[in-house]
Amino acid sequence: MTALLEVNGLSVSQPTARSDDQRVRRRGGRIMAVSAVSFELAAGENLGIVGESGAGKSTLARAILRLVGSDAGEIHFDGQSVKGLRGPALAAYRRQAQMIFSDPLAALNPRLSIAETLAEPLAVHRLCTSREAASRVDELMSRVGLSPELRRRRPSELSAADCQRVSIARALTVGPRLLIADDAVSRLDVPLRAQILNLLGALSAAMPASLIIMARDIGMLRRHCQRIAVMYLGRIVEIGPTEEVLAKPRHPYTQALIASTPRARGDAPTPRVTLPGETPSPAYLPPGCAFHPRCTKVLPVCSAGSSPIRRSDGPMTVYCHLYPEPSAQRR
Amino acid sequence: MPLLSVSHLSVEFHTPRGLLRAVDDVSFAIEPAEILGLVGESGVGKTVTCRALVRLLPGRNGRIASGRIDFAGRDIARLPEEELRHYRGRQIALLFQDPASQLDPILNVGDQLAEMILLQEGLDPAMAARQAAALLEQVGIDDPARLMAAYPYQLGPGLLRRVAIAQALASSPRLLIADEPTKGLDPGVQAQILRLLLDLRDRRGLAVIMISQDLGVVSQLCDSAAVMYAGRIVERAPKGDLLNRPLHPYSEALAQCLPGVAPASVPLHEIAGEPLAAGEVIPGCRFHPRCPHVIDRCRFGDVQLVEVSAWRATACLRWEDMWQ
Numbered sequence: 001m002t003a004l005l006e007v008n009g010l011s012v013s014q015p016t017a018r019s020d021d022q023r024v025r026r027r028g029g030r031i032m033a034v035s036a037v038s039f040e041l042a043a044g045e046n047l048g049i050v051g052e053s054g055a056g057k058s059t060l061a062r063a064i065l066r067l068v069g070s071d072a073g074e075i076h077f078d079g080q081s082v083k084g085l086r087g088p089a090l091a092a093y094r095r096q097a098q099m100i101f102s103d104p105l106a107a108l109n110p111r112l113s114i115a116e117t118l119a120e121p122l123a124v125h126r127l128c129t130s131r132e133a134a135s136r137v138d139e140l141m142s143r144v145g146l147s148p149e150l151r152r153r154r155p156s157e158l159s160a161a162d163c164q165r166v167s168i169a170r171a172l173t174v175g176p177r178l179l180i181a182d183d184a185v186s187r188l189d190v191p192l193r194a195q196i197l198n199l200l201g202a203l204s205a206a207m208p209a210s211l212i213i214m215a216r217d218i219g220m221l222r223r224h225c226q227r228i229a230v231m232y233l234g235r236i237v238e239i240g241p242t243e244e245v246l247a248k249p250r251h252p253y254t255q256a257l258i259a260s261t262p263r264a265r266g267d268a269p270t271p272r273v274t275l276p277g278e279t280p281s282p283a284y285l286p287p288g289c290a291f292h293p294r295c296t297k298v299l300p301v302c303s304a305g306s307s308p309i310r311r312s313d314g315p316m317t318v319y320c321h322l323y324p325e326p327s328a329q330r331r
Numbered sequence: 332m333p334l335l336s337v338s339h340l341s342v343e344f345h346t347p348r349g350l351l352r353a354v355d356d357v358s359f360a361i362e363p364a365e366i367l368g369l370v371g372e373s374g375v376g377k378t379v380t381c382r383a384l385v386r387l388l389p390g391r392n393g394r395i396a397s398g399r400i401d402f403a404g405r406d407i408a409r410l411p412e413e414e415l416r417h418y419r420g421r422q423i424a425l426l427f428q429d430p431a432s433q434l435d436p437i438l439n440v441g442d443q444l445a446e447m448i449l450l451q452e453g454l455d456p457a458m459a460a461r462q463a464a465a466l467l468e469q470v471g472i473d474d475p476a477r478l479m480a481a482y483p484y485q486l487g488p489g490l491l492r493r494v495a496i497a498q499a500l501a502s503s504p505r506l507l508i509a510d511e512p513t514k515g516l517d518p519g520v521q522a523q524i525l526r527l528l529l530d531l532r533d534r535r536g537l538a539v540i541m542i543s544q545d546l547g548v549v550s551q552l553c554d555s556a557a558v559m560y561a562g563r564i565v566e567r568a569p570k571g572d573l574l575n576r577p578l579h580p581y582s583e584a585l586a587q588c589l590p591g592v593a594p595a596s597v598p599l600h601e602i603a604g605e606p607l608a609a610g611e612v613i614p615g616c617r618f619h620p621r622c623p624h625v626i627d628r629c630r631f632g633d634v635q636l637v638e639v640s641a642w643r644a645t646a647c648l649r650w651e652d653m654w655q
Contacts, residue, residue: 052517053488159605186515189372190544194588194599216517219590223599260522262547265574271526271551275519278487 002079004210005041005064005178010034010073012056012063016283031283033059035234036073036307043177046204046211048221048242050257051231054279057214058102060231061180064212065097066090077178095125098171102183104163108155114141114166115151121173140169144199161192168199179204180212185220193220200224219261222246230254233282233290235307240316250318252295289321297322333360333401334538335384335423335506340398340408342376342383344390344610351610352396353379355562358636363505364536366528368543368553368570370585374609376562377542378428381508384540385419386410402506421451424504428511430495434483440467440494441479447501466497469534471527489520496527506538507531513548525552546586550574555642558582561607561617564636567644578645578653580622616648624649 012034034056041047051057062068064075066082075082077093085093101107108117118140119133128136138148144165155163164184171179181200185193201224204211215221221228222242229239230251238251249255256274277294280286286293292302301321302308311323342354354376361367369377382388383395386407400407407418427433435443444463448454454462460479467475470493483491492512499507512528513521529552531537543549549556549570556573558566558581566579577583587600604621607613616634619625628648636646647653 052519190546191372191585191588191602194590195601197590198599198601217590222590257518260518262518262521262525262545262551265550267571268547268550268574270529271522273523273526275522278489278520279517281487 002043003040003076004043004045004078006074006076007040007064008038008074008076010037010060010063010075011071012059012068013071014059014068031281032234032285033282034063034070037231037234037236038073038310039229039236039239041178041210041212044208044210045227046213046225048218048225048228049212049214049231050216050218050221050228051214052216052257052279054233054282055231056234056282057231058182059234061099061182061212061214064180065099066093067099091125095174096176097178098174098176098180100164100167100171100179100181100184103187104160104167104184105155107167108163108170110155113152113154114146114158117155117166118169118173121170125174127174136173140172143172143203144169145195159192160188161195164188164196165199168196168203172203176209178210178212180214182214183216184213186216197224217261218246218258230257233279233285235290235319237291237320238316238318240318244315250313250316250323251291251320252297252322253291256294256296289319334363334365334403335540336360336399336401337380337384338399338401340380340383340400341396342379342388343394343396344388345392352612353393353562353609354383357398357559357562357564359557359564359567361506361538361540363538364532365555366532366539366541366553368541368549368556369559370543370546370549370556370582371559372544372606374606375559376609377559378510380559381425381510381540381542384508385423385425386415387419387425421502422504423506423508424499424502426495426499426507426509426512428514430488430491431483433495434491434498436483439480439482440486443483443494444479444498444501447498451502462501463497466500467494469500469531470494470497471523471530472497487520488516489523492516492520492524493527496524496531500531500535500537504537506540508540508542510542511544512541513543513545521548528552544585545589546574547589558585561611562609563617563646564644565618565646567636569642572643576654578639578643578650579618579647580624580653581618583653584621584623616646624652 013030014033016031037060049057063070082093115137118137122128122133122136141148146165185196197220204224213221213225225242228242228245229236232253238254249258259274275294288303288305289308292298299321308319308321311318311325313323338358340354340357341352344351344353357380371377384400395408398408441460441463444466445459448459448462464475467478472478472493513524528539532539553570555569557564560581566582573582574586584602590599602621607617615630619629634646634648636644638644639650
């Protein structure tokens with residue numbers, strides 16, 4: 001199976017609004033939001049990316065779609081580098097790769113009705129005549145479970161979940177082969193999250209597109225993703241098959257993240273603090289493994305030198321000094 | 332004897348479209364050192380109920396229409412404004428949804444806490460500062476001196492929460508009303524805040540009413556829970572019973588739509604339809620248009636909350652079927 005998307009050593013820095021810190025200012029007021037991220041996504045595959053706020057999920061999504069530039073690394077879509085795309089070639093790429101943003105209300109133009117919102121990409125990409133557009137809009141609305149009565153409504157008149165459905169429908173207008181959902185449910189009411197997650201699952205089952213779902217809660221991903229990548233402070237720390245990640249997480253951060261996810265059970269254990277302190281700001285990245293100050297299994301090597309290199313353990317790829325290096329593994 | 336006992340509380344708002352009853356005949360009680368969860372989707376009346384407990388209703392058009400709020404031998408619903416000040420923010424402290432809006436952005440943490448302490452006890456500033464440091468230690472901050480010089484915008488979401496909790500504790504309250512105290516927090520920080528609330532209960536005997544949409548959070552923190560729907564309590568139960576054997580289809584649905592991490596390969600449960608608009612009243616059980624177990628009887632009359640045991644109450648006509 002050839003990869004639809006190949007990300008190789010991708011790094012993205014971003015300007016910071018407040019550079020009152022000397023170290024940050026010396027780097028031109030930029031912080032590393034994504035560092036050396038590599039992964040592949042097969043056609044039709046669903047990949048989940050889990051990480052807390054500040055892990056770099058949104059920046060990674062934006063960099064893949066070329067909404068922000070990258071500092072280093074390569075992105076290949078269908079074998080073709082995305083980095084140098086301009087003009088019509090970039091527009092063609094954007095027809096194939098689409099995004100659903102995390103804040104449904106902010107992602108929609110408040111002055112356009114739902115029908116106008118959905119017809120706009122059809123016109124921009126010249127996908128159909130304006131006469132055909134009306135029926136395409138109806139079809140899209142029914143695909144995402146929106147009642148046709150909402151055609152003339154504006155986003156402010158819709159519930160947050162319906163706004164998210166519009167956002168999904170808008171991403172589908174161009175018939176993308178890659179859909180990235182950036183934390184699409186965390187701002188919704190708990191019962192509504194289930195609706196949107198099920199919708200994403202049903203859509204991905206019904207169409208050949210690949211899906212990247214980003215979330216802060218690993219439980220949101222397990223049903224619809226074949227593989228899960230875990231991000232911490234801009235880096236992927238672990239990536240592998242979903243059930244393996246959940247059943248036998250290798251990286252101490254993943255273990256702590258899963259342990260701190262509450263389960264709704266009558267005999268639920270009292271909350272345990274598995275992640276002491278807070279995620280440091282990406283402006284103050286700890287040396288060595290960025291997770292070492294919060295890690296319970298920290299070794300002397302973890303705080304020295306650069307980030308741990310890639311190792312594999314069974315079906316998992318993990319970036320952690322607890323596991324032997326590739327050269328040692330071969331012996 | 333319960334610390335707080337709410338009986339038949341109703342809250343109404345005057346709106347251009349007429350009188351809107353956001354909270355309708357709600358009764359519950361909380362014991363000292365108990366943690367009670369108030370559960371339901373947005374707009375079911377959880378926040379309005381809690382605001383009514385200290386008569387801090389949003390806007391000027393709301394009022395407590397009927398009912399009693401008994402706290403320490405007094406009925407708060409009928410207390411003169413002068414006396415209310417001894418309870419609101421003092422014996423009953425509030426933790427708002429957004430900690431950043433609860434704190435003053437132009438005061439540093441130390442001044443923020445000292446302001447509360449000075450207001451209440453008439454101490455001198457040096458003693459107030461010492462007390463502020465002690466409060467911060469109580470909420471799990473190792474280095475209070477450094478934090479006291481920081482401004483709210485410099486703090487991460489977890490620390491901001493802790494400072495807001497410290498501020499609420501400044502008046503040594505007996506009851507803390509926490510409105511979605513972990514909303515928007517990452518799972519790791521969420522676990523820290525839940526652990527802190529539990530420790531405060533254990534160490535200070537603090538009673539907590541916690542509003543939440545998430546039964547996962549409720550199952551970790553609360554002793555008991557009341558589930559609200561369309562302005563009413565539809566089920567009241569100890570936490571274990573509510574999750575293992577819910578006696579109202581709405582409680583059951585809330586638990587089933589959580590993804591969790593336990594193995595399951597079926598689609599997530601969805602609650603069909605939309606919740607009623609705030610104040611909307613329909614005949615019969617208010618949940619019946621969305622209920623998978625609905626029968627004809629559910630569509631008529633007024634379905635009341637009934638006590639089915641000493642600890643449990645449900646507003647489902649078919650609770651006996653659910654029991655089996």
